[in-house]
Amino acid sequence: MSVAEYPEGSSFNPGDWQTLARFWHAVARSEDIDEERPWGTRLLDVNLVLYRVDGRLTAARDFCPHRGTRLSLGKLKSERLICPYHGLEFDGRGVCTRIPGDPRATKIPPRFSNRSNRCACRSSAVSGILPRTCSRWPTASTGRRSA
Numbered sequence: 001m002s003v004a005e006y007p008e009g010s011s012f013n014p015g016d017w018q019t020l021a022r023f024w025h026a027v028a029r030s031e032d033i034d035e036e037r038p039w040g041t042r043l044l045d046v047n048l049v050l051y052r053v054d055g056r057l058t059a060a061r062d063f064c065p066h067r068g069t070r071l072s073l074g075k076l077k078s079e080r081l082i083c084p085y086h087g088l089e090f091d092g093r094g095v096c097t098r099i100p101g102d103p104r105a106t107k108i109p110p111r112f113s114n115r116s117n118r119c120a121c122r123s124s125a126v127s128g129i130l131p132r133t134c135s136r137w138p139t140a141s142t143g144r145r146s147a
Helices: 012-019
Strands: 025-029 037-041 046-051 056-061 075-077 078-081 096-098 116-123 127-129
Touching: 025 037, 025 046, 046 075, 046 078, 056 116
Parallel strands: none
Antiparallel strands: 025 127, 037 046, 046 056, 075 078, 116 127
């Protein structure tokens, strides 16, 4: 297990934050996340955007890597999350698939992709975890972590 990045200006002390970042936390209700609009939320002082594309639930940093706009203010169209500022398009893995300002771009640099987080839906609650922390979900029957 590697360590998640402590956010600058966090209201948590670093030790508590690192401990809490290793666990899953409820971040939304499943019925609030649809394929029509992105949903903004916050987990341990980190802004996240939740969205569904291709039937898949995705959690990513609520931050466009191009100019820093909140992606939760954007829209979902044609199975893509679209940034409200310059219209960059992201797929369900957080990968930038289109830059409208440069229609000739065939190879989009990786720096334009958004780091996606792990998320899961359990009992109508959407739970999220920050990147590079816990890799397993505890099972309901045993309380032990599944692979």
